[in-house]
Each structure stands twice: as C-alpha cells, then as structure tokens.
Amino acid sequence: MHDTHQEFFDKLAHEWDLWFTAEDLERLTRVVNRLQIVAGSDILDLGCGTGILFDMLRRKVGDKGSVTGVDFSLKMADRAHRNFPFENVNVVDADVIGLPFRDRCFDMAIAFSSFPHFSDRHKALMEIRRVLKVGSPLHVIHLMSSREISEMHHRVGGVVAHDSLPNGDEMTKLLTQAGFVHVKVEDKPGLYLASGVNPK
Numbered sequence: 117m118h119d120t121h122q123e124f125f126d127k128l129a130h131e132w133d134l135w136f137t138a139e140d141l142e143r144l145t146r147v148v149n150r151l152q153i154v155a156g157s158d159i160l161d162l163g164c165g166t167g168i169l170f171d172m173l174r175r176k177v178g179d180k181g182s183v184t185g186v187d188f189s190l191k192m193a194d195r196a197h198r199n200f201p202f203e204n205v206n207v208v209d210a211d212v213i214g215l216p217f218r219d220r221c222f223d224m225a226i227a228f229s230s231f232p233h234f235s236d237r238h239k240a241l242m243e244i245r246r247v248l249k250v251g252s253p254l255h256v257i258h259l260m261s262s263r264e265i266s267e268m269h270h271r272v273g274g275v276v277a278h279d280s281l282p283n284g285d286e287m288t289k290l291l292t293q294a295g296f297v298h299v300k301v302e303d304k305p306g307l308y309l310a311s312g313v314n315p316k
C-alpha cells in the first residue's frame with residue numbers, strides 16, 4: 117500500500133534534516149530529558165522520520181538498550197537507517213497501525229511530530245499499547261500546542277491540511293479509550309506532551 121501521506125513524506129525526506137534549527141534541538145532535548153529513560157531500555161520511535169530523536173535516545177539507553185524507529189515512508193526510513201548505522205538502532209519501514217513486533221516488547225514508545233498524521237488513531241493507539249510492556253508509557257510530543265500544530269498544517273495545506281492534533285480533553289479520551297491509564301496532557305504554546313501508561 118502506498119497512500120498520499122507516504123508520498124508526501126517520501127518527497128520531503130531528502131531535505132527533512134535541514135528544517136531543524138539548533139533551537140528546536142535544544143527544546144526537544146529538554147522535553148526528552150523530562151522522560152524517565154532508563155539505561156538498558158528498549159524504545160520505540162513512531163513516525164521516526166530521518167531519526168531526529170535517535171542520538172538523544174541511544175545515548176540514554178546505552179549499549180544494553182535499543183532504539184527502534186518505525187516509519188511508513190520508505191525514503192524517511194532509508195535516511196534514518198543511513199544516518200544512524202549503530203548496532204542498537206533499528207529502523208523498520210511499517211505503518212503504526214500494523215506494527216511488526218511481538219506483544220509487550222518495548223519499555224517506552226514516543227511519537228514525536230507524527231501523531232496527527234496517523235490515519236486511524238484508535239487503531240494506532242491500540243497497536244502501540246499492544247507492543248508496550250506492562251507499566252510502560254507512550255509519550256506524544258510536539259514543540260507546539262495542539263492549536264499551533266493544527267493551524268500550521270492548515271497553512272501547509274495539501275494532504276496534511278486537516279491533520280489535527282487532539283486537544284487535551286480529546287487526547288485524554290482517545291488514550292483512555294485505547295486502554296491507557298495515568299493519562300496526562302500538557303498542551304500550551306510551544307509544547308505538547310501527552311502521556312499514558314499500558315496497565316496490562
């Protein structure tokens with residue numbers, strides 16, 4: 117299957133890394149530092165793009181842990197793989213709604229700047245919960261509020277024009293309906309951080 121979103125992101129892959137400023141990276145580092153990432157853990161990066169999170173994550177998990185990026189744009193996944201040819205970094209070309217992993221194998225899942233593009237949010241969240249170990253969290257991160265993201269996608273137009281990020285109440289409902297517990301959402305100008313834990 118190759119849908120319009122895959123084509124959209126395939127076309128952007130060659131220039132994607134150029135869009136990040138040093139300030140973006142600094143802010144992203146600050147958010148990642150807030151997550152409780154333990155050395156030796158196995159982390160799933162959903163919609164990993166070219167691997168912007170990989171270096172931060174792989175330093176935190178160390179040699180005994182791993183980072184697995186998933187992206188359904190083959191061009192993004194290829195770049196991520198080329199950018200980070202490390203033993204404990206894996207990149208898989210797959211759709212979030214059908215993750216090619218066994219049940220309960222990750223200690224944390226992160227979706228950075230990718231959640232609004234998932235075509236079926238409930239299915240995606242159920243699938244993410246399936247691959248998380250008991251007690252492990254999902255974090256949905258953006259460096260903008262839900263309103264800022266939705267407005268930005270509207271300005272970009274085309275296939276992403278209506279890719280909105282759920283506001284706090286909507287996201288709490290989505291995460292809860294998918295079976296996550298301890299749901300928290302921070303949604304303010306310059307930061308969106310939604311988290312939920314897989315209870316079983």
Ligand SMILES: C[S@@+](CC[C@H](N)C(=O)[O-])C[C@H]1O[C@@H](n2cnc3c(N)ncnc32)[C@H](O)[C@@H]1O
Pocket residue numbers: 121122125126162163164165166167168186187188189192210211212213228229230233234235
């Ligand atoms: C805005 S980009 C963000 C990439 C990366 N996280 C970053 O911040 O640089 C969104 C990424 O999510 C991927 N994506 C969107 N929907 C997806 C899905 N259903 N399954 C896997 N990847 C998906 C896209 O191909 C794209 O690379």
